[in-house]
Amino acid sequence: MKLVAVSEWAGDDVANEISDERSRELVSFEVRLMTSVRFKCGLWLLKSRLMLITCDRVDIGFSPNNGIGTLTGQWKECRVNLNSLF
Numbered sequence: 031m032k033l034v035a036v037s038e039w040a041g042d043d044v045a046n047e048i049s050d051e052r053s054r055e056l057v058s059f060e061v062r063l064m065t066s067v068r069f070k071c072g073l074w075l076l077k078s079r080l081m082l083i084t085c086d087r088v089d090i091g092f093s094p095n096n097g098i099g100t101l102t103g104q105w106k107e108c109r110v111n112l113n114s115l116f
Contacts, residue, residue: 057092078114
């Protein structure tokens with residue numbers, strides 16, 4: 031699985047903090063994902079839900095040679111919430 035930020039705006043203070051952490055080859059992010067899911071419940075009933083996933087600390091290590099980041103180790107804690115779409 032590959033995740034890419036489609037668009038995101040960050041102020042100068044956030045960009046500077048990321049740059050400082052990246053110089054130490056490790057950047058920590060809070061990751062939030064939102065998706066719609068559908069699943070079958072019983073014989074006929076199809077349910078749709080909005081799934082919200084929040085991971086408090088996801089560490090990305092950066093190579094000093096090429097600047098490519100990779101997930102390092104395990105994230106600390108993620109929460110998953112399912113909400114009705116209707």
